[in-house]
Amino acid sequence: MELPVLSPAEPAAKSGCSSSSCGSSNDQMTGLPAHILAKVQDHPCYSEDAHHYFARMHVAVAPACNIQCHYCNRKYDCANESRPGVVSELLTPVQAVKKTIAVAANIPQMSVLGIAGPGDPLANPERTFETFRMLSEQAPDIKLCVSTNGLSLPDCVDELAKHNIDHVTITINCVDPEVGEKIYPWIFWQNRRIKGREAAEILIERQQLGLSMLIERGILVKVNSVMIPGVNDQHLAEVSRVVKSKGAFLHNVMPLISEPEHGTFYGLTGQRGPTQDELNDLQDACSGDMNMMRHCRQCRADAVGLLGEDRGEEFTLDKIENMEIDYAAAMVVRAELRADVIAELESKRAAKAAKQNVVSLVSLSSAPALRPVKMAVATAGGGVINQHFGHAKEFLVYEASAQGVRFLSHRKADQYCAGDTSCGDGESVLGMTIKALEGCEVVLCSKIGFEPWGMLETAGIQPNGEHAMEPIEDAIAAVYAEMQAAGKLLVQPAHQLKSA
């Protein structure tokens, strides 16, 4: 049996993310109108294709916030944690511009500057817009974007349009105040702190108004939602429908990050995040109506580099102080690189369109009852299986089925926090990695040690080092075919039956 690869194999991804089809619904980009495609083709957070080639950075100029979310702790200063709303150092607008220009000159793939916190950018309008104003003058080749909780958005839409910001992300976790009051304990609105249902009502109304106002002005809107099991998980498909009907073009459902050591309401009260399967199922449920983003890495409010990597350490304030930058020269290099990459992406899109016309090689009628299988892959880039199991900081998870191979998600192996002395929970790294691979039946890597091999097998995950250096999708298709030949695809695996 030969399986079609649902997304085309791409050679040599030059990036922190190495999957060749890493991202959202397979047709995320092909379904977009040309004028939107032109806007997002070099934006790593809006285009799954682009994120292999283009980098982004966030500057932490916006510490103030006008609402409280139960997944956020406003003590935002932490060097170790990798999650939204956390930063190492706050910047003034002047420092932020200096840092942005230093990064843009040294990392020419850096196409996008975002302001994402650590508070709400639009609750810090002076600092946020001062940064945008200086950057649009001094570095006109950098795309500017902003994310917001939406409360102040209607007041800021005209200012955003003035600064030529054509991408805005709004975090919308609900469209129903009954759900909202379980997520937002208070908002600050018209000189008062407002709690409970009323707070949620106002916030939702402002978010929806802001969304419509942005669409009227031709500004692209992505909606982020945090999936909180038992709170809004049943509700997010409705959110997806509503925001799409108002004109949002991409929906990014992210898992709640919630650990007691984060000190958040949800962390301390034991509210769990979704399992990977729950998240994937919800993303699939929403994808019928909406373009879904699946390559989000939930990065910090001061992240620098390609998605999945953070080079912030190279550009601390004391380091950029000593950098000599000729930005005019850098702009020439940046423009050349951008043109090259966009030409490459366009030729790939054309190849992909041609490939989709090829008739599937699988005879579906001959294998109607085959169950899908999830497999994890350790890769250091280039779209091939080329990483040692123990060196993998993240795994790419694919699903193989009779219909082919598709990318599902990234899974971190180092679980958001590297500060073991301050916030470790005593669990071994290996144990956490195996937990992260839950639901996968196979893990493909270049090599693997004796001890993890045994632990993986015990956990019901088959390690496989036989496909080292092979293209990911081809290897997964081969393993799936072997499983079929061995009769393993007609029955549920033992460990899944146990939990069922």
Place this chain on the structure above:
Amino acid sequence: MALIINELCVNCFACEPLCPNKAIYEAKPHFLINPDLCTECLGDHDAPQCAEICPIECAIEDEFGDPLNPPGSLTGIPLQMLQAEVEASVRART
């Protein structure tokens, strides 16, 4: 009468632009209130603006040292959990 910002302040800047008397200023290690300028917003607002937006419980006190936002009032985290968290952070520091 004047309010006080104490060492729990996380320097988020939220209060500074709201003060009708420009009594709040950035300082190290945290923001401060000039007691000569602070009126606790009397005559300008129904409630002191710094305390209305401050996200950190107990960071703003009145002249008697009483917090305007007592423990649990903003986050909704039950008191016994807050207490356990404080003890854990003390242990981590020692």
